[in-house]
Amino acid sequence: MAPTKYVDRVVPTISLRDFNSRVDDITRELVNAAENVGFFCIVDHGISRATIDRIFDQSARFFNQDESVKARVPFSAKYNAGWEKNAQLRPSTGAVDRKESYQMQFGSGMDGRWLDEDTLPGFQQEALDFMHQTQRVSEKLMICFARGLNFDDDYFINAHDVSRQESQTVCRLLHYFETPQQPNPTGEVFHRAGAHADWDLLTLLFQKAGQSGLEICPGREVSTSFGYGDSWTKVEPDVEKNAIVCNVGDLLMSWSDDRFKSTFHRVKAPSEPHDYYGERYSIAFFNQPCRDAKIQGPLKKYPLVTGEEFTRNAMTRNYKAIQDKLQKEEEQHASAPESVRTVSAQA
Numbered sequence: 001m002a003p004t005k006y007v008d009r010v011v012p013t014i015s016l017r018d019f020n021s022r023v024d025d026i027t028r029e030l031v032n033a034a035e036n037v038g039f040f041c042i043v044d045h046g047i048s049r050a051t052i053d054r055i056f057d058q059s060a061r062f063f064n065q066d067e068s069v070k071a072r073v074p075f076s077a078k079y080n081a082g083w084e085k086n087a088q089l090r091p092s093t094g095a096v097d098r099k100e101s102y103q104m105q106f107g108s109g110m111d112g113r114w115l116d117e118d119t120l121p122g123f124q125q126e127a128l129d130f131m132h133q134t135q136r137v138s139e140k141l142m143i144c145f146a147r148g149l150n151f152d153d154d155y156f157i158n159a160h161d162v163s164r165q166e167s168q169t170v171c172r173l174l175h176y177f178e179t180p181q182q183p184n185p186t187g188e189v190f191h192r193a194g195a196h197a198d199w200d201l202l203t204l205l206f207q208k209a210g211q212s213g214l215e216i217c218p219g220r221e222v223s224t225s226f227g228y229g230d231s232w233t234k235v236e237p238d239v240e241k242n243a244i245v246c247n248v249g250d251l252l253m254s255w256s257d258d259r260f261k262s263t264f265h266r267v268k269a270p271s272e273p274h275d276y277y278g279e280r281y282s283i284a285f286f287n288q289p290c291r292d293a294k295i296q297g298p299l300k301k302y303p304l305v306t307g308e309e310f311t312r313n314a315m316t317r318n319y320k321a322i323q324d325k326l327q328k329e330e331e332q333h334a335s336a337p338e339s340v341r342t343v344s345a346q347a
């Protein structure tokens with residue numbers, strides 16, 4: 001593989017301190033970041049580092065269970081919840097991400113998908129507490145983006161109400177495996193998370209100290225397929241500042257008539273000398289619209305769709321890209337590639 005081209009880009013850091021009295025300034029900063037980079041870090045958000053460390057401990061507890069235990073709560077594409085391993089196929093790589101993940105929701109999508117209290121005492125409660133705290137931070141961002149688009153303050157909050165049955169919001173625990181440092185004899189590339197854009201409104205990402213790998217390639221600058229030939233920027237974990245890395249998803253891009261940019265990102269397949277090869281834990285909180293939310297930007301650039309339709313369209317798009325890629329490979333090699341197993345319901 002050709003060496004990755006890197007470029008320094010400023011990923012703005014935005015403080016949510018004194019939110020109520022500073023909401024206009026914060027809105028300006030967020031809007032500017034969303035228009036230009038699509039990524040930003042937030043600090044002074046109110047979730048303590050101790051809370052974040054504890055949820056990472058819970059995540060390790062979950063992933064340390066035997067596979068037979070985790071397999072009791074398998075991923076369901078219908079409910080977009082549960083555990084999966086080496087299963088998320090990416091159109092950008094044509095391969096599965098080398099990771100396991102456990103997706104949690106607030107409501108009935110989790111029926112039968114929590115491990116029982118005997119197996120993981122306290123896990124469900126702590127996970128839900130963390131998810132509610134992250135939801136409250138998300139709601140502050142939603143107020144600002146609603147203001148930026150001249151909607152009422154509670155416009156996005158209502159469309160993402162996690163107390164409703166129609167909620168689709170997901171908290172994804174992620175665990176990437178340690179990667180062999182020696183080039184693999186077969187030349188196999190261990191993709192961690194292939195380049196993609198998320199298809200939610202906003203993603204809030206938590207990282208652990210020293211566990212690098214996240215890279216971005218702002219959407220509007222991408223000129224090659226999935227940003228491969230483009231210049232990437234590393235977004236290192238900033239645990240000192242207790243930063244949460246946030247990005248605009250396809251939903252907010254569409255809902256803003258393309259004013260706010262959904263941005264390509266990836267967790268790089270470690271392959272170059274300074275890459276991080278060790279295991280990586282991260283947590284992504286995807287603000288998904290309620291199934292019956294009505295989605296249309298102020299300029300009505302795109303036809304009105306419901307949250308359910310938007311998610312379905314995003315999945316179809318993703319799936320079609322994979323199908324097209326496989327078809328091309330099939331034509332090139334005149335032999336069928338390994339069959340596609342699952343397409344995760346997330347970007």
Ligand SMILES: O=C(O)CCC(=O)C(=O)O
Binds near residue numbers: 172193205267282284
């Ligand atoms: O693990 C990470 O840092 C990024 C994960 C991600 O982009 C995703 O799951 O959509």
Ligand SMILES: [Fe+2]
Binds near residue numbers: 197
């Ligand atoms: Fe992502």
